[in-house]
Amino acid sequence: MDELRYRVDLLNAMNQRLTNDEKMYRLICDTSSNAFLYVNFIENEVRTLANWDFFFPDIEIRYIKDMAKLYSQVEDKYVLPLRDLLFLEKTEMNAGSGIIKLKDGRTWVECESAILYDEEGNATDKVIRFKDISKFKNQNDELTYMAYYDILTGLYNRNYFVRLLADFVRNAEEQNAVVAVMFVDIDDFRKINDGLGIIVGDEVVQQLGQFLSGFQGEHVLVSHFNADIYCIAIYEPTGNRSVGSVYKSIHERIKKPFLLSTGQELTLTVSVGVAEYPEAAKTTLELINCAEIVMFKAKKQGKDSIQYFDAPILNEFLQNISIENKLKEAVFSQNFVMNFQPQYYVKDKKLRGMEALIRWRDNDGRMISPAVFIPIAEKNGTIVPIGTWVLEESIKTFSEWKKKFDYSFILSLNISAIQYMRDEFVDNILGIIKKYNVNPRELELEITESVLIENFKEMTEKMCILRDYGIRISLDDFGTGYSSLSYLKGLPIDTLKVDKSFIDTTIADENTRIITESIIFMAKRLGFETVAEGVESNEQYNYLKDIGCDCIQGYLLGKPMSKEDCEQLLMKQV
Numbered sequence: 039m040d041e042l043r044y045r046v047d048l049l050n051a052m053n054q055r056l057t058n059d060e061k062m063y064r065l066i067c068d069t070s071s072n073a074f075l076y077v078n079f080i081e082n083e084v085r086t087l088a089n090w091d092f093f094f095p096d097i098e099i100r101y102i103k104d105m106a107k108l109y110s111q112v113e114d115k116y117v118l119p120l121r122d123l124l125f126l127e128k129t130e131m132n133a134g135s136g137i138i139k140l141k142d143g144r145t146w147v148e149c150e151s152a153i154l155y156d157e158e159g160n161a162t163d164k165v166i167r168f169k170d171i172s173k174f175k176n177q178n179d180e181l182t183y184m185a186y187y188d189i190l191t192g193l194y195n196r197n198y199f200v201r202l203l204a205d206f207v208r209n210a211e212e213q214n215a216v217v218a219v220m221f222v223d224i225d226d227f228r229k230i231n232d233g234l235g236i237i238v239g240d241e242v243v244q245q246l247g248q249f250l251s252g253f254q255g256e257h258v259l260v261s262h263f264n265a266d267i268y269c270i271a272i273y274e275p276t277g278n279r280s281v282g283s284v285y286k287s288i289h290e291r292i293k294k295p296f297l298l299s300t301g302q303e304l305t306l307t308v309s310v311g312v313a314e315y316p317e318a319a320k321t322t323l324e325l326i327n328c329a330e331i332v333m334f335k336a337k338k339q340g341k342d343s344i345q346y347f348d349a350p351i352l353n354e355f356l357q358n359i360s361i362e363n364k365l366k367e368a369v370f371s372q373n374f375v376m377n378f379q380p381q382y383y384v385k386d387k388k389l390r391g392m393e394a395l396i397r398w399r400d401n402d403g404r405m406i407s408p409a410v411f412i413p414i415a416e417k418n419g420t421i422v423p424i425g426t427w428v429l430e431e432s433i434k435t436f437s438e439w440k441k442k443f444d445y446s447f448i449l450s451l452n453i454s455a456i457q458y459m460r461d462e463f464v465d466n467i468l469g470i471i472k473k474y475n476v477n478p479r480e481l482e483l484e485i486t487e488s489v490l491i492e493n494f495k496e497m498t499e500k501m502c503i504l505r506d507y508g509i510r511i512s513l514d515d516f517g518t519g520y521s522s523l524s525y526l527k528g529l530p531i532d533t534l535k536v537d538k539s540f541i542d543t544t545i546a547d548e549n550t551r552i553i554t555e556s557i558i559f560m561a562k563r564l565g566f567e568t569v570a571e572g573v574e575s576n577e578q579y580n581y582l583k584d585i586g587c588d589c590i591q592g593y594l595l596g597k598p599m600s601k602e603d604c605e606q607l608l609m610k611q612v
Contacts, residue, residue: 073168077102079161093140093147093168113139123149123166137171146175188262190240191247193254196269199261203271204322206259207315210273217315218281219325220270221333222250222288225307225341227266238298239266245296246306253284269326281312285344307342309333318347362414364400369420369427374398376431378604380596381450381569384583389611390569391448391482393591394432395598396424416456425457429470433481435601437474443608450482450512455489459496464503471507478508482533486514501530512569516557527564534561536587538572545577555585562586 073094074087084099097107105124109117116138123136135150148171154163186198194202206217224230224246231239247262250270254260257273275281288308295303311333319325328347336345368374378392398406415421429451436449457463471478483504489497501511512533513526536557543550561568570582573592582590599607 071170075099075105075166075168077164077166079163092170093145111140113141113143120149123151137175144172145170146172188247191244191251191262193247193251193268194259194261196261196263199259199263199269199271200322200326202259203326206271206273207322207325210315215274216317217325218272218275219313219315219329220272220281220284221263221311221326221329222268222270223309223311223333223337224266225309225337230304234302234304238300238302238304241298242266242296242304242306246292249291250288253279253287255279269329275314281344285310309336309341310344311336311347312344313347358414361406361411362418365398365411365415365418365420368398368400369423372427373401374424374427374431375600376428376435377598377600379591379598380604380607381448381589381591382595383589384579384587387595389445389447389607390589391450391480392436392604393450393484394428394452396428397598412454416454419456421454421456422460425454426466428452429467433470433474433476436480437476439605439608440476440480442605443611445608445611446480447608447611448480448482448510449476450484452484452514453489455486458485458489458500459493464500467504467509468507471509479510482510482512484512484514484535487516498528498530505530505532526560532567534566534568536568536570538592541570541572541578541582541592545575545581551581558582558585558587 070088071092072088073090073092075090076085076087078084082102084101084104086094086099094108094111097111099105099107108120108124112120119136120138123134135148138147138149139145140147148169149166150169151164151166153161156162186195187193188195203217203219209215210217224242227239227242230242243262243266247268250260250268253270258279259271261269263269270284272279272281272284275284277283288310292306292308295305297303311329311331313319313325313328313332315325318328332345332347336343339345375397377395377397379395380392381390382388383390396408398408398411400406412421415424432449432451467483471481485501505511510532511530512535513529513531514535515537516534534557536554540550540554540557544554545551558568567588568586569589569591570578570587571591573579573582573590573594575594578592579590579594596607
């Protein structure tokens with residue numbers, strides 16, 4: 039009797055434990071966001087648990103044969119992976135995991151299975167867990183997209199483009215093929231951003247990028263490199279995917295205006311640089327650099343054009359890089375010297391003044407022409423400290439001469455457009471004049487027409503301030519840049535310098551003589567003093583004297599000379 043009671047109590051305890059376990063598992067299932075599919079192979083029974091209706095609403099599964107209903111709930115390409123997960127042969131190969139996408143087009147599901155086996159190795163039970171990973175998958179896809187594609191245009195981004203181009207180059211090396219890289223840059227894009235706003239600028243980049251995406255293919259890569267620059271790589275550029283064909287298509291498109299969302303129409307031009315593997319470079323980054331270099335060459339030569347790589351362009355670029363590095367060092371150490379070239383009155387060859395000219399000898403002892411390093415200095419911004427040094431050094435020297443020699447003459451100083459446009463320019467020069475106690479009326483600032491292009495009103499206001507202090511203003515290189523006739527009458531200038539290019543050919547060419555005589559006549563009628571540059575022969579001198587030119591400057595009467603030689607010249611004038 040006691041034995042029977044013991045067994046009953048034991049069974050009751052076991053039932054209670056099973057009941058508690060069932061409650062716990064049911065509670066776990068009810069609070070889970072996952073869904074579970076339980077399969078009992080022995081009983082041929084299937085049960086669905088937890089959040090089943092979220093994944094497969096209205097799909098009731100009770101028997102193994104019902105599981106085929108699930109195939110209709112996933113996108114076609116995921117039917118076979120799902121079938122592999124559900125397949126119920128009694129082997130160890132049934133366990134596994136995978137990812138499927140439901141037919142609603144937005145739900146991604148991770149599936150994972152586990153199997154129990156009997157002593158003979160036959161499957162007895164199987165559980166498949168379904169987990170919603172849509173948020174994670176979308177975030178991952180977004181990160182993947184950002185890793186490979188440019189957000190603004192949808193084209194390949196720079197990093198991914200470089201990786202794909204490296205594959206092109208490796209294949210080309212193995213197959214003895216050619217890879218062309220085209221750098222495409224929108225001309226004057228800064229003016230679009232500054233004038234119309236960055237939103238319009240972004241829309242322009244998008245629209246051109248959308249057009250360029252049409253070239254994308256198995257053998258053509260298109261990327262948005264940065265800002266207004268695109269890069270196109272072509273494997274074996276022949277036929278309709280040749281560089282010439284692609285450029286022609288681009289050129290035809292940009293002839294038509296781009297219609298913006300604001301209703302505005304905008305016409306663009308582009309500069310294109312082209313470099314090819316293996317002719318231009320042997321590595322991916324070198325190939326990109328060569329294409330970029332020749333793109334800048336196309337811009338320098340007038341924009342709206344295509345430029346192909348050749349060795350002299352690379353050599354010039356490398357030389358400029360070397361000069362730029364040396365120039366920064368020279369600015370830091372103020373490793374420059376001043377020369378001065380005399381100017382004379384035509385009538386009696388009396389000394390009018392001196393033009394201050396900067397000279398630079400690098401650490402290797404080579405003289406580098408201002409025509410080479412000044413444009414580089416203007417580009418990288420070192421022209422500002424260089425210009426300040428020139429003003430200080432020249433005016434200091436001029437002050438010493440005035441104390442040493444009892445002779446009245448003019449000091450002419452060249453002013454860069456970048457230097458002139460700085461807000462502090464007027465205050466700086468007035469401060470230097472006061473520091474060295476020189477007469478402002480004996481100083482002449484030479485400016486080129488380019489100074490007036492950016493902001494005519496602001497620049498002329500500065501000229502007026504300087505002239506109010508007595509400083510003379512000279513318009514340099516007249517006639518070689520932009521047409522100045524329309525605003526010449528309103529400029530507060532004292533002197534007009536006739537460019538050397540006219541003087542060089544004025545004797546031999548009748549048309550040049552007509553232009554030169556017209557400039558001299560016009561300047562005299564407007565009350566300007568005239569100075570002819572680059573006078574190297576008596577024939578030129580006599581001609582300029584005959585047509586009424588006031589002053590000359592050139593090798594005929596005086597080359598650029600050192601401070602010491604200038605002092606010898608001034609001693610003769612006293």
